[in-house]
Amino acid sequence: MNRVKEVIEKIREELFGIGIDSSRLPENIKNYILRNNEFKRKAAKLADDIHTKKPHFIFELIQNAEDNEYKNDVTPKVKFILTSDCLIVQNNETGFKEENVQALCYIGGTTKTNKSLGYIGEKGIGFKSVFMVADEVQIFSNGFQFRFKYDKNDPLTMLIPEWIEHVPDFVDPTQTNIILVLNDESKAKASEYLDDVHPNLLLFLRN
Numbered sequence: 020m021n022r023v024k025e026v027i028e029k030i031r032e033e034l035f036g037i038g039i040d041s042s043r044l045p046e047n048i049k050n051y052i053l054r055n056n057e058f059k060r061k062a063a064k065l066a067d068d069i070h071t072k073k074p075h076f077i078f079e080l081i082q083n084a085e086d087n088e089y090k091n092d093v094t095p096k097v098k099f100i101l102t103s104d105c106l107i108v109q110n111n112e113t114g115f116k117e118e119n120v121q122a123l124c125y126i127g128g129t130t131k132t133n134k135s136l137g138y139i140g141e142k143g144i145g146f147k148s149v150f151m152v153a154d155e156v157q158i159f160s161n162g163f164q165f166r167f168k169y170d171k172n173d174p175l176t177m178l179i180p181e182w183i184e185h186v187p188d189f190v191d192p193t194q195t196n197i198i199l200v201l202n203d204e205s206k207a208k209a210s211e212y213l214d215d216v217h218p219n220l221l222l223f224l225r226n
Contacts, residue, residue, distance in 0.1 A: 023162040026117050027182045030124050035179050076148040077212050078220075080108050080197070083146070085224050087112035087195075095226040101209055106152075107189070108197040114161025115195065123158075123167075124178050150177050152205035152212070159186060160195035 031037040077099075084097035089112055100107040123146060149156055150169045157166040164183045170176045190196045201209055 021162075023164075024182050026120055026163070027165050027180050030121065030180055034124055035175070037179070076151060077216055079145060079148050081216070081220070081224075084108075084110045084112070085226055089113060089226070099213060101213065104201060104206065106199040106201060106209055108199070109191055110195045110197075111193070112195050115158070115163045116161070120163060120165070120180065124180060147177060149199055152201055152209070153199040154202045155200035157183060157198040157200070158196070159183075159190045159192070159198075 028038070032039055080099075081097060084095065087095070087110060089095045093111055096111050098109045100109070150167075153169065155166055155168050158164075164186055165180045166183055167177055167180060186192070187198075190198075205212075
């Protein structure tokens, strides 16, 4: 198993108990695991309930690109590609690290020390706002290739990463690729979300 895939498996085991043989664990440890998982489900449900307003996930994705790290000789860019089923976001940042993956697996998790725009600051939801419009989110970056498959009946699923064995042909391995597999309701509205990004926004971006 390669190193970056081990990161995904480690998160699945240590945060969510997936793959652990609990049959020999003491009763108090089993109860702790059950309570801990229940807490995560409630926290994830909170994230699901908070975003009942108009989705602003586009601004969050732009904010992420703004706050990312770039090589000195690179002009920062973020590109949105809309297909019939997906919204593909490509960003020429330096790429994901283990701590970035960890941050996506917590409610309110972040590796950022500064938020310049703060469009999605409330409740620490941040990246989770993409699940207003997507049933599945895939991330390909710096050797990492994983996804979150979101089941509205089990909000915990928005926190559990799954390794992706095969990389789609359209993925650019030199960039961070975030693919939102749009739910049926959002497919017809996706272009409207992009139109909400006013050119004046550029005035407030550093990069």
